Amino acid sequence: xxxxxxxxxxxxxxxxxxxxxxxxxxxxxxxxxxxxxxxxxxxxxxxxxxxxxxxxxxxxxxxxxxxxxxxxxxxxxxxxxxxxxxxxxxxxxxxxxxxxxxxxxxxxxxxxxxxxxxxxxxxxxxxxxxxxxxxxxxxxxxxxxxxxxxxxxxxxxxxxxxxxxxxxxxxxxxxxxxxxxxxxxxxxxxxxxxxxxxxxxxxxxxxxxxxxxxxxxxxxxxxxxxxxxxxxxxxxxxxxxxxxxxxxxxxxxxxxxxxxxxxxxxxxxxxxxxxxxxxxxxxxxxxxxxxxxxxxxxxxxxxxxxxxxxxxxxxxxxxxxxxxxx
Numbered sequence: 001x002x003x004x005x006x007x008x009x010x011x012x013x014x015x016x017x018x019x020x021x022x023x024x025x026x027x028x029x030x031x032x033x034x035x036x037x038x039x040x041x042x043x044x045x046x047x048x049x050x051x052x053x054x055x056x057x058x059x060x061x062x063x064x065x066x067x068x069x070x071x072x073x074x075x076x077x078x079x080x081x082x083x084x085x086x087x088x089x090x091x092x093x094x095x096x097x098x099x100x101x102x103x104x105x106x107x108x109x110x111x112x113x114x115x116x117x118x119x120x121x122x123x124x125x126x127x128x129x130x131x132x133x134x135x136x137x138x139x140x141x142x143x144x145x146x147x148x149x150x151x152x153x154x155x156x157x158x159x160x161x162x163x164x165x166x167x168x169x170x171x172x173x174x175x176x177x178x179x180x181x182x183x184x185x186x187x188x189x190x191x192x193x194x195x196x197x198x199x200x201x202x203x204x205x206x207x208x209x210x211x212x213x214x215x216x217x218x219x220x221x222x223x224x225x226x227x228x229x230x231x232x233x234x235x236x237x238x239x240x241x242x243x244x245x246x247x248x249x250x251x252x253x254x255x256x257x258x259x260x261x262x263x264x265x266x267x268x269x270x271x272x273x274x275x276x277x278x279x280x281x282x283x284x285x286x287x288x289x290x291x292x293x294x295x296x297x298x299x300x301x302x303x304x305x306x307x308x309x310x311x312x313x314x315x316x317x318x319x320x321x322x323x324x325x326x
Contacts, residue, residue, distance in 0.1 A: 008059050011046075062097045086116075159286075168187065171225060210233055
């Protein structure tokens with residue numbers, strides 16, 4: 001079968017190769033083989049390939065944490081009735097290949113009314129956004145800040161908050177050509193490349209300060225937003241797009257705000273996958289109502305993935321959708 005393989009850690013576009021590899025062996029007890037229909041490329045894939053998580057990553061590896069496929073073979077103890085069922089095969093990397101072998105307990109059934117090119121994006125950003133909003137935005141919260149507001153998950157958070165009657169404040173870098181989706185959902189959008197942005201953020205949030213901050217940037221910007229989070233508020237740190245950690249005083253909650261380090265992996269792996277259908281139920285409901293959708297910048301087969309990563313389509317918003325069988 002065809003697979004995208006990384007033999008040693010490094011920059012994703014430099015170390016990824018696509019080649020023929022042996023197909024997975026017959027599934028063992030409690031296992032299935034999933035024929036992948038669509039998978040995606042996320043920043044978390046590049047971080048893993050870089051070697052950042054050396055204690056839980058071994059090489060060579062097939063990247064890809066997110067995708068959708070069809071159960072193609074079942075092992076002893078798995079009902080034959082699940083053959084042909086569309087699922088999200090979670091719990092490990094390996095979505096960038098034509099077939100993935102895994103425990104059946106890690107397969108989340110996909111509702112029939114959700115298309116492949118929507119379902120394949122259901123995991124990383126939508127599940128993160130839904131879980132964080134439900135966990136940290138208690139009733140009555142009004143002053144919410146979202147960093148990296150032009151990102152896909154920034155748009156998801158704005159959609160979910162809007163459903164609660166909350167117009168968040170977006171913080172962006174001011175990258176040319178990048179704007180927030182649905183500007184009407186945002187109370188204000190503040191650019192960190194403009195002088196006085198911290199003062200403007202403080203003025204917009206008013207005397208109450210920031211009640212909830214969702215930060216996936218880290219570094220100095222994340223630290224500044226944390227410092228402006230109100231005493232008794234919560235600063236939720238869930239990513240590191242800047243490549244730089246939060247300042248030490250931010251990580252310890254200096255200033256009275258509660259600092260929460262949210263990792264989707266912790267939520268997903270807490271029960272060996274048995275709670276996943278319940279966890280995904282609200283995500284699927286949002287998707288079928290037209291919310292939390294992800295724009296597709298390009299569709300590529302596995303054979304074209306490396307070339308696309310090295311020469312992405314300039315200026316096209318959205319994510320790469322990989323079609324492994326093409």
